[in-house]
Amino acid sequence: MLTRSVLNEGDTSRLASKIKEALDVANDDSLEVAQKTEKATKVAFLGDSITAGSAASSSQNQYTKQFISWWEENISYFVVGTNAGIGATDSYLAVHRVDSEVLADNPDIIFIEFINDSDNDFYKTTMDSLIRKCLAQPNNPAVILVEMTMEDGTCPQNVHSEIGEYYNVPIISYHDAVLPEVEAGNIKWTDISPDNIHPNDDGHKMLAQMLENFVGGIKDNIDSVDTEAKAFDTSIESPTGDKYADAALEDKNSKIVTVKDAGDFTEQTSPWNFQDGWAASNGGSVTFEMEFKNLGMLYYKTVDGKSGSATVTIDGVECAEINADFTGGWGDYACNNEIVSFDEKGKHEVTVTVPEGKKFEILRWMIS
Incomplete structure (x- = not known):
């Protein structure tokens, strides 16, 4: 099973480099504990609910904590x-949040896991930019894809692996390791x-x-493997x-999103990890000016029946209807939709309108 889990060994030189650095620091008797702590290996796990x-x-039973304990x-x-x-969440949101939530800390190793992606070209595109962003960091982090699966085998492994193999990064497949064991009756x-x-x-x-x-x-073979971490060839x-490539999340503090008319969107957004958005509790509209080529919205879907659908108008043209109602669902959550893509970057006026009596929360604008 462990052998099957390695879908693509890839170029392991970056990972080997980080392992060697960690071993060298740990075994360097000339360094004080405080100095070794400053040189600690940083491991980041970027993903969805499985990674969470x-x-x-x-x-302590999460795979992330188990791996750190093993290290x-x-x-x-x-x-x-x-x-x-x-x-x-999915890799579309991840490519917008990775700079601020992961790369800003200069991680040495980055595991990427997104079972919520679909097996289509959209997620091939998001994963492409996500991996390129990570590989292009100046500290040459090791990037490892982790491919999960649903019970029936549904997963985005095909499109993810196309990108992973193109950049020759390691790919670990829970899908390939586990499903044959289930099908053979070895495990349920x-x-x-x-x-x-x-x-x-x-x-x-x-x-874990x-x-x-992997x-x-x-x-175990650190003395015989390539440990030279090479910079990404852009x-x-x-x-x-x-x-x-330049995807980012923008909130009230953004320098590229200007509120022209706040209208009824003057309230604080609900999720603790997505404060500083724009919210209205009784319908209304809000108008922004922003510069983008591609635009998406991160918004809050709720199960209480109070959230409504928002109409998004760009430069006077209705572009999307976004439904924040999740009545009967498993719980409130941050959802994202791509709204529009243009051929060129430019400044646009964006208006969001919600029917009277309905609430709506714009958590972030997703801009590239």
Whole structure:
């Protein structure tokens, strides 16, 4: 099973470089503990609810925490893990938030996991720009894709692996490792998941073991593998056009989004991790001026029946209807929609209108 989990070994030189640096720091007796702490390896996990730890009985049972514990015991105690997992999100949101939530901290190793993506060209494009952003960082982080699966095998592994293999990054596949065991009757899906997608404690343990097996194999052969971390060659052509190269999330503090008329959108947004947006509780409209080529919206879907649909008008032309009502759903969550893409970047006037009596929360504008 562990052998099958390695979908693509890829170029491991960056990962080997980070492992060697960690080992060198740990074994350097000339360094004080404080100095070693300053040189701690930074490991970031970027993903959705699985990475956030959904269905694990405690934080310590999440695959992310298990991997960090393994690193402490087998490579170096001096390691810092960052969990940038947000439930119900995808790589479209990730390519907009990765700069501020992950790359700003200069991680040494980045694991990327998004089962919520679909197997289509849109998510091939978002994953392309996401991986390029990570690989292009000046500290040459190791980037590793983690491919999960639903019970019936549904997953975005095909499009993700096209991009991952194009850039020759390692790909670890829970899908390829686990499903053959289920089909052979060696394990039951219900043994590793309480639903059709999220790993339980045993599932998280299996995923952690897959990552540990891959990284441990490089560590065990560190004296014979390539440990020279090479800078990303930005002249390498993007297979999808790198549509989201400069993607970012913009809120009230943005320098490129100006509120021309706040109208009824004067209230604070609800989610703790997406404050400083624009919200209205009784309908109304708000008008912005902003510069973009591609525009999306991150908004709040709610189950209370009070949220309505918003009409988005750009330069006087109605472009989208965005429904924030999730009555009867599993819970409130931050959802995103791409609204429009133009051939060239330019300044535009954007108006959002919500029917009277309905609430609506614009958490962020997604601009590239």
